[in-house]
Amino acid sequence: MTFISARNIKKVFNGKKNGNATLAVSGLNLTIRKKEFVTIIGPSGCGKSTFLLMVAGLEKPTAGALTIDGKAVNGPDGQRAIVFQEYLLFPWKTVKGNIEFGPELKNIPKSEYQDISRQLIRLVGLEGFENRYPHELSGGMQQRVAIARALANRPNVLLMDEPFGSLDLLTRESLQLELQNIWEEARCTVLFVTHSITEAIFLADRVVVMSKRPGTIKSVFPIDLARPRTRDVYTTRRFRDYEAAIKASVWEEVR
Structure with missing residues (x-):
């Protein structure tokens, strides 16, 4: 179809x-x-x-x-979510903060968007890096964050x-x-x-x-x-x- x-x-x-x-x-x-x-x-x-x-x-x-x-x-x-070649992450936000940005902006309850964030961090293999900032991550890890952020709005x-x-x-x-x-x-x-x-x-x-x-x-x-x-x-x-x-x-x- x-x-x-x-x-x-x-x-x-x-x-x-x-x-x-x-x-x-x-x-x-x-x-x-x-x-x-x-x-x-x-x-x-x-x-x-x-x-x-x-x-x-x-x-x-x-x-x-x-x-x-x-x-x-x-x-x-x-x-519709888009991921570019450039990571375009918010440098002042952590991995967790970048992923939660979209759902938080949509006024989704905090407990719900934190649960979404935990699931996506696990999905993209970034457990243990939740509180790191983009400059502390490799290029591949930054792109994983970008993908998780794109998926956060389902x-x-x-x-x-x-x-x-x-x-x-x-x-x-x-x-x-x-x-x-x-x-x-x-x-x-x-x-x-x-x-x-x-x-x-x-x-x-x-x-x-x-x-x-x-x-x-x-x-x-x-x-x-x-x-x-x-x-x-x-x-x-x-x-x-x-x-x-x-x-x-x-x-x-x-x-």
Whole structure:
């Protein structure tokens, strides 16, 4: 059953300085099922992040229809949370304070949001670090806090824009494994933008390849790999076949 629907989406950015318009996305059509994990990959500047921001309600399509659960996206909503590559944590708040910020702002009773915080700290593996400040944490730990903070409002859509892009390889692979477990427990719909084909395949139910600008959906690859996935899956014939096919699709656009 369709949960997120994008029909003939177009996005034009009007230049503020020279007045020139940039057609970023054109004719984009995509449907996403509830609780599905979809990764988006494509050349730099193809509109991946722009589409994510439109789903978040932070950008408005110039034309087309974008709906979630049958309702038009007209702006930000507490049911949609976004995690960026930059951690964007409040430096003056502890791990616990960052996670509790959203529920507290919504006037959820203190005992309830503290319980939410405890559950999420356990879920992202930060027990014992509740009272640490962001500058006392590694990059990977800060991103775990950012994910927990996004989940604190119990969103039904989690949007992730290159969330592991600035991390070292070992930390990145570790967080890929953890995100898989977090998603299995949180059971929300995830839309995940990445430049890594390996990461896209490892995480996804479907990998969506976008064309060069103006971005549209070029191809969609359903990923038939058993879950939960471990790093051993990288060496399987099926994974390598997916990797070769998606790389060929992306490189056609890059060339």
